Amino acid sequence: MTRPGPHSRIRPAGTIQAVAFVAVVAVLPLITGQHWLVSLLVFTVMYAGLASAWNLLGGYAGYPALGHGAFFGVGAYAMAIGTSHLGVGGGYRPFVLIVPIAVGTALVVLPIARLLLRTRAAAFAVLSITLMFMVQTLAYNIRSLTGGSSGLIVPLAPFPAAIFERPFYYAMAALLALTLAVCWVVRTSKLGLALNAVRDDEDRARGLGVQTELVKLVAFAVSAGLTAAFGAVWAYYITFLYPGFAIDPLLALGAILMAFLGGRRTLWGPVVGAALIGPAQQYFAYRFGASQLYLVAYAALFLLVIYLLPEGIVPSLARRLRRLRRASPAAATHDQVATDSIFSAGDLG
Amino acid sequence: MHLFVQATIVGILFGGVYALIASGQAIIFGVTRTVNFAQAIFTILCAYLSYTLFTDFGIDPFLSILVLVPAMFAFGIGIYVLLLRRLSRSGAELGLLVLYGLGIGIQGVLDFVYKTNNRVITPGYANNSWTVAGYQIPEVRFFAFLLAVAVLGTLQLIRQRTKLGRALRATTQNPVASRLLGVDVERISAIGMGLGVAAAGAAGGVFGMILPFNGNTQYDLLSKLLSIAVLGGLLSMPGTIVAAVILGVVESVVAATISPDWSAFSFLVVLFAVLIIRPQGLFGRRLRGAL
Amino acid sequence: MDAGLHLRGIVAGYGQGDILRGLDLDVSAGQITCLIGPNGSGKSTVLRVISGLLTPRAGQVLLAGEDVTGRSPRAMLTLGVAHVPQERSLFPAMSVWDNVLMGAYISNDHDAVARRADEIAERFPIVARRRHDLAGSLSGGEQKTVEIARTMMLDPPVLCFDEPSVGLEPRVRRTIFSILADLSSDGRTILLVEQNARSGLAIAHNGGVLDAGVVRLTAPASELLDSPDVGRLYLGAS
Numbered sequence: 001m002t003r004p005g006p007h008s009r010i011r012p013a014g015t016i017q018a019v020a021f022v023a024v025v026a027v028l029p030l031i032t033g034q035h036w037l038v039s040l041l042v043f044t045v046m047y048a049g050l051a052s053a054w055n056l057l058g059g060y061a062g063y064p065a066l067g068h069g070a071f072f073g074v075g076a077y078a079m080a081i082g083t084s085h086l087g088v089g090g091g092y093r094p095f096v097l098i099v100p101i102a103v104g105t106a107l108v109v110l111p112i113a114r115l116l117l118r119t120r121a122a123a124f125a126v127l128s129i130t131l132m133f134m135v136q137t138l139a140y141n142i143r144s145l146t147g148g149s150s151g152l153i154v155p156l157a158p159f160p161a162a163i164f165e166r167p168f169y170y171a172m173a174a175l176l177a178l179t180l181a182v183c184w185v186v187r188t189s190k191l192g193l194a195l196n197a198v199r200d201d202e203d204r205a206r207g208l209g210v211q212t213e214l215v216k217l218v219a220f221a222v223s224a225g226l227t228a229a230f231g232a233v234w235a236y237y238i239t240f241l242y243p244g245f246a247i248d249p250l251l252a253l254g255a256i257l258m259a260f261l262g263g264r265r266t267l268w269g270p271v272v273g274a275a276l277i278g279p280a281q282q283y284f285a286y287r288f289g290a291s292q293l294y295l296v297a298y299a300a301l302f303l304l305v306i307y308l309l310p311e312g313i314v315p316s317l318a319r320r321l322r323r324l325r326r327a328s329p330a331a332a333t334h335d336q337v338a339t340d341s342i343f344s345a346g347d348l349g
Numbered sequence: 350m351h352l353f354v355q356a357t358i359v360g361i362l363f364g365g366v367y368a369l370i371a372s373g374q375a376i377i378f379g380v381t382r383t384v385n386f387a388q389a390i391f392t393i394l395c396a397y398l399s400y401t402l403f404t405d406f407g408i409d410p411f412l413s414i415l416v417l418v419p420a421m422f423a424f425g426i427g428i429y430v431l432l433l434r435r436l437s438r439s440g441a442e443l444g445l446l447v448l449y450g451l452g453i454g455i456q457g458v459l460d461f462v463y464k465t466n467n468r469v470i471t472p473g474y475a476n477n478s479w480t481v482a483g484y485q486i487p488e489v490r491f492f493a494f495l496l497a498v499a500v501l502g503t504l505q506l507i508r509q510r511t512k513l514g515r516a517l518r519a520t521t522q523n524p525v526a527s528r529l530l531g532v533d534v535e536r537i538s539a540i541g542m543g544l545g546v547a548a549a550g551a552a553g554g555v556f557g558m559i560l561p562f563n564g565n566t567q568y569d570l571l572s573k574l575l576s577i578a579v580l581g582g583l584l585s586m587p588g589t590i591v592a593a594v595i596l597g598v599v600e601s602v603v604a605a606t607i608s609p610d611w612s613a614f615s616f617l618v619v620l621f622a623v624l625i626i627r628p629q630g631l632f633g634r635r636l637r638g639a640l
Numbered sequence: 641m642d643a644g645l646h647l648r649g650i651v652a653g654y655g656q657g658d659i660l661r662g663l664d665l666d667v668s669a670g671q672i673t674c675l676i677g678p679n680g681s682g683k684s685t686v687l688r689v690i691s692g693l694l695t696p697r698a699g700q701v702l703l704a705g706e707d708v709t710g711r712s713p714r715a716m717l718t719l720g721v722a723h724v725p726q727e728r729s730l731f732p733a734m735s736v737w738d739n740v741l742m743g744a745y746i747s748n749d750h751d752a753v754a755r756r757a758d759e760i761a762e763r764f765p766i767v768a769r770r771r772h773d774l775a776g777s778l779s780g781g782e783q784k785t786v787e788i789a790r791t792m793m794l795d796p797p798v799l800c801f802d803e804p805s806v807g808l809e810p811r812v813r814r815t816i817f818s819i820l821a822d823l824s825s826d827g828r829t830i831l832l833v834e835q836n837a838r839s840g841l842a843i844a845h846n847g848g849v850l851d852a853g854v855v856r857l858t859a860p861a862s863e864l865l866d867s868p869d870v871g872r873l874y875l876g877a878s
Binding site: 023120121122130133134249250253293294295297298299300 | 382383384432435441445447449450451453454455456457458461465489515522560564565566571572575576578579583599610611613614617620621624627
C-alpha cells in the first residue's frame with residue numbers, strides 16, 4: 001500500500017511486522033500437542049502461502065488464474081514419485097527435493113505460460129482452469145507413474161508420533177516466509193511496478209516500453225513454482241495421492257477467496273485471509289465433510305466476501321488507520337477514488 | 350471404418366446437446382461479458398430435477414422440459430438481478446468467480462439431497478436403438494439431437510427475427526450505443542441470462558438419460574463447456590455450435606478407437622493446438638480485444 | 641428561455657473527479673452550435689450529460705424551458721433528443737437494415753417503423769443498397785452515414801453529434817458535413833462537437849470554446865473562425 005521512502009525499501013514498521021510474524025509462526029505449534037490442531041495449523045500456513053503465491057499472478061498482474069491446482073498437483077506427484085521411485089530415501093531427505101521441484105515446475109511451465117498469457121481476462125481464466133483439467137486427466141490416465149484412480153502412496157515419514165506434524169509445519173512455514181519475501185521484493189522493485197502497469201492497462205504499458213511479456217512470464221513461473229513447492233510438502237505429509245484431491249479445482253478458489261478476503265495486491269492480505277478461512281475450511285470439512293454441506297458454507301462465505309468486502313480486510317483497515325491518523329478528508333477522498341475506479345471504469349465507455 | 354462412422358454418428362448426436370448448453374453460455378457471455386462457470390451445474394441440477402420428476406412422478410424427461418425451461422428462465426433472471434447486476438461490466442472476472450462460487454454451492458446442495466452416487470434416468474426406451482444401414486442410432490440420442498435442433502432453431506429465430514432478438518444482439522455488440530437508442534440494457538441482459546440458463550434447463554433431462562451423473566460431473570462438463578467457449582470464440586453462436594459438434598465427435602471417436610479415458614483429454618489437446626495457431630479461437634473475431 | 645437546449649452550471653465527471661466544472665451552454669433552436677476545445681476538455685462529457693448517459697452532480701439541463709436533468713437516454717429520445725457518439729456505434733455483426741430498425745427501438749408501432757425505414761432508405765441510398773450486408777463490413781464514411789440514417793428513424797428535432805468526422809478522409813468528411821447542414825436546414829437544433837474545429841465552425845451558426853470543463857467563449861461561428869486568438873489556440877496555425 002504505502003510506498004517505501006526513497007532511500008531505503010526497508011521501513012521500521014515493516015521490519016517489526018516481519019519479526020513479529022516469524023516469531024508467532026515459529027511458536028504456534030509449540031503451544032499445543034493436539035494433533036488435529038497442529039494439523040489445522042499446517043494447512044492454514046500452507047494456504048497462506050498458496051494464496052500469497054496466487055497473489056503474484058492473480059493479484060499484482062491481475063490475471064485471473066483458476067488453475068493453480070495443476071501446479072500444486074505437479075509438485076505433489078513429483079514428490080511422491082521422487083520418494084517412491086527414485087529412492088531419495090526417507091526422513092528429512094525428501095525435503096531437499098522441494099528445490100528442484102519448484103525450479104523444475106517454474107521452468108516447465110514457461111512455454112505453457114507463454115501460450116496462456118496470449119489471452120487475457122475471462123479467456124485466461126478459462127484456459128488456466130482447462131490446463132488444470134488436463135493435468136488432472138493425465139494423473140488419472142498415466143497409471144504407471146501416478147497409480148491413476150487407485151492412488152499413489154508416499155512412504156510415511158519416520159518422525160516421532162508425538163511431534164509428527166512439526167517438520168511439515170516448519171517446512172510449510174519456511175516456504176510461506178520465502179513466498180512472502182518474494183512478494184515483498186516484487187512489490188518494492190521495478191517488477192512490481194511493471195506488473196501494476198500490466199494490470200492497469202497492458203497495451204499502454206507495452207507502449208511505454210514495459211516488457212510486458214517478460215514480467216508476466218516471470219510472475220506466472222514464480223507463482224507456479226512456489227505453488228508446486230507447497231504441493232510437494234503436502235504430498236509427503238498426506239502420504240496418499242489421488243488425482244481428484246491432489247489436483248483440485250477448489251484449491252485455486254480457496255486461495256482466491258483468502259486473497260479477496262484479506263485484500264488482493266497487499267502483502268499481508270492473503271495471510272490474513274488464510275488465517276481466518278483456513279481453520280474454518282478445515283473445520284467445515286471435518287464437521288460437515290460427509291454431508292458435503294461444507295461446499296454450501298464455502299460458497300456462501302465466498303459470495304459474502306465478494307459482495308460485502310470487495311476490497312478486502314487489509315485495505316479497509318489501512319484506510320481506517322490512515323483516516324484516524326491524519327483525520328484529514330483529503331486522504332479519505334483519495335482512497336475513495338481508487339476504490340471507485342475499480343468498479344466504475346467500465347462506465348467510461 | 351465401420352467403428353469410426355458409428356462413433357461419428359453418436360458423437361454428432363451428443364454434440365447437439367453440448368451445442369445447446371454451450372449456446373446458452375455464449376448468450377450469457379454476450380450480454381454480461383461473464384463466462385458462466387455455473388452452466389454445467391445448472392445442467393446437472395436439471396438432470397436431477399428430471400430424475401426426480403421421472404422416478405417419483407413418472408413424468409417423461411422430454412415432458413418435464415416444459416416445466417424446467419420456464420423455471421430455469423426465471424432462475425437465470427433472478428441470478429442476474431441479485432448477483433450480476435451489482436457488478437459492473439469491468440467486474441466481469443468477479444462475475445465469473447461469483448458464478449463459480451454459486452455453482453459450488455449448488456453442487457453442495459445437490460450432493461446433500463441426492464448423495465454422491467451416480468444416477469441415470471432410464472425411461473423404457475432408454476436403451477432402444479434403430480439400425481440404419483448397419484449403423485446403430487440410439488433413440489435417446491436421436492431425440493436429444495432433435496430437441497437441441499428445435500431449441501437452437503427457436504433461439505435463432507428469436508435472435509434474428511424479433512425486436513427482443515435485435516436488442517439482445519445490439520446489447521452484446523455495443524451496450525452504450527444500445528442505451529442511446531433507448532434499449533433498457535439491464536432488462537435485456539436479465540432476459541439474455543434467463544434464456545442462457547433456460548438452455549441448460551432444456552438439456553438437463555436428456556443429459557441425464559445419456560450419461561450417468563452426480564454433483565462432481567459438473568467439472569467434467571464444465572471443462573468441456575469452457576473448451577467449446579474458447580474454441581468457438583465465446584461470442585459467436587455458429588462458432589459455438591461447430592465447436593460443440595467437433596467436441597462431441599472427437600470425444601466419441603477417441604473413446605471408440607483408443608480409450609474412453611483419453612476422450613476428454615484429446616479435445617483439450619485439440620484446443621491447445623488451435624490456440625497456438627489462432628489465439629482468438631477458431632471463430633472468435635477478437636478474443637483479446639473483447640475482453 | 642426559448643425552444644433550444646440550455647445547460648446551466650453543469651458539474652459532472654466519473655468516479656470522484658469532475659470533468660465539467662460549472663458549465664453553461666446555450667444551443668439555439670433551429671441552428672448548429674459547434675463546440676470546440678482541446679482533447680480532454682470535456683466535449684464528449686457534455687453530450688453524455690445531455691443524452692442522459694451521465695447524470696450531472698449539479699446543474700440543470702433545460703429543453704424548451706423544461707428541466708430534463710438526469711432523465712434516462714430513453715426518456716431523452718422520447719423528448720426528441722438524439723446522441724450520435726464518437727466511436728463507431730453501429731452494431732457490426734448486424735445487418736444494415738437491422739441497424740436502421742434499431743433506430744426506432746422505442747417505438748412499438750411495427751407498421752409505422754417499417755414505413756419510416758423505407759423513407760429512410762430512400763433518403764439515404766446506402767441503406768437500400770447495402771441493407772443485407774453486415775454493418776461492420778462498411779467503410780468508415782458509409783458507417784457514419786448509416787449511423788445518421790439510423791438516428792433519423794425517430795426524426796428527432798434535437799441532434800448531438802460527437803466528432804462525426806473523426807477518422808474519415810477529407811472527401812468523405814465533406815459529405816458528412818453537408819448531410820449535417822441539410823439536417824439543419826430542415827429546422828433541427830444541432831449540437832456538434834468537433835476536433836476538426838475549422839470544418840465544424842464552417843457549417844455552424846454559433847461556436848463555443850470549451851476548456852478545462854467550462855465554456856470560455858461563445859460567439860457566432862464566423863467570428864470564432866476569424867479570431868486570431870482562437871485560430872492560434874484551437875484551429876492550428878495554418
